Structure formats: C-alpha cells, structure tokens
Amino acid sequence: MHVLHAVFAVAFVLKETEAWGYKNGILHNSIWLEQAAGVYHRESRKGRYQLTYREAKAVCGFEGGALATHRQLDAARIIGFHVCAAGWLDKGRVGYPIVKPGTNCGFGKVGVIDYGYRLNKSERWDAYCYNLEAKECGGVHTDQQKVFTSPGFPDNYQDEQTCNWHIRVRYGQRIRLHFLEFDIEDDTSCLSDYLEIFDSYDDISGFVGRYCGDELPEDIISTGNVMTLKFLSDSSVTAGGFQLQYIAMNSSLTIPADP
C-alpha cells in the first residue's frame, strides 16, 4: 500500500494556480486532457515543433482523425481548451487556442492566435487534431468506481499510442487505484512504453511514478479528488497492457479492504 503524504492531511484543495502549469515551456490547463469537443493537441515524440504539415496530418490520421479546422479549434477554446503551442490546422493554417490572457503567450490576447495559412509547408509546428471517436484512448472518469484498461486490452496495445485518463471524484473524496493486470514492455528506465501516474489535475505536478514491466504496482491513494494517468507506447514491441480499478474513498481515514 502506497499512501501519499500523511493520512491525516486535510483534503487537498485545487486552486486555480494549481490547475495551470508550465511543461516544456508550454502553459497548459488540464482541459487539454479532455479532448475538448473532439480537439486535442499533439506534439512529436521528439518534442515541441517538430512536425511538418504532412507529418502533422499523418499523426492525426494515424489516430483515426484529421487536422482540426480553425472553427473546431475555436469551439474547443470556448469551452476551455488552452494550449500555448502553435500547431498545424486543416489546410495548412497554424494557430493555438488561448483562454487565459498571459504576457508570455498569445500576446496578451484571448482567442485562436492565428499564424495564417503557411506558404512553406515544411515549417515545423505541433498539431491540433479533431477526432470525436478518439475517446477510446483515454478519457475522463467521474464515476464513484470503475474498471478501465489500456486500449484493446486484453489484446496487445498498439504502437505509438498516447492516452491520458483523468479521474475526478467528488470534492473531499480521495481515489484509490488498484491494479488488476499489468504488462507493459519492460526496459530498465521504462523509456519505451510506460504508464505514468500523477497525483494532480494535470501531468505536470504531483508525479507519483512511471511504471512498466509485468509486476503489479501497489495500490496508490491520492491526496485529493483528482488523478491523471498517462500511457505512452513507442513504435516497436507491445505487450498485453493493463487493467485497473479505482474507487472513490469517502474520508481520508478509512481505507476499504481489497475488492
């Protein structure tokens, strides 16, 4: 049993400052995890601003979607999608969605920051994909308890997959994660394929651990009412994946017996 922080800790309060954070120089809120209105941000696995227009199209296409249009990106922005990183859109346009004005991103403006239709399609940016069906890989769970799995489980997961799950139970509750099955390509530092767990509303703060191999991780109990799980697979070798259960726990003091 792996209990995070003191058991007597007062319930963790999600403040606005904790819901926004920098990662690789990009200011994110956590809504990008939720594939707002079918739109999500992708960068190359090599990092930020590495995709030509053609590659960006391929990234979205690989996942069964397409590059988002300016209108789709704006619709997502209106419901809170904010990412400070320029990405390719449909027809070779480049832009990014800004919800919250900031001096270091979006020139203090709010809206889709539009770099226009690029003449040079070899420029390298990130990508904004649109795919209403993409929910299978990741998603938002708000039920009191649930079992969920890596994509395709118990069959092997696919190469080049990125999934984000966001668990949010009632305010004042905590989350207990319990692994039922676990088999992710093993390597010493889990560089190829891995599952990462964050005790927070995003994948920036509250890092708990990175897991691979075929040993069942111990149960994990959150400090607050939100948790984020991120699963990545690379371009070779896959394995069976994982199945896990989470349960919302009422008080911080009682830990339910193993299900």
Ligand SMILES: *[C@@H]1O[C@H](CO)[C@@H](O)[C@H](O)[C@H]1NC(C)=O
């Ligand atoms: C197009 O962009 C690429 C990448 O930035 C650059 O290497 C290339 O010189 C540009 N081509 C033209 C014609 O400007």
Ligand SMILES: *[C@@H]1O[C@H](CO)[C@@H](O)[C@H](O)[C@H]1NC(C)=O
């Ligand atoms: C948690 O509290 C709610 C409301 O008080 C109650 O309905 C629910 O049954 C409790 N859940 C558990 C697991 O004790």
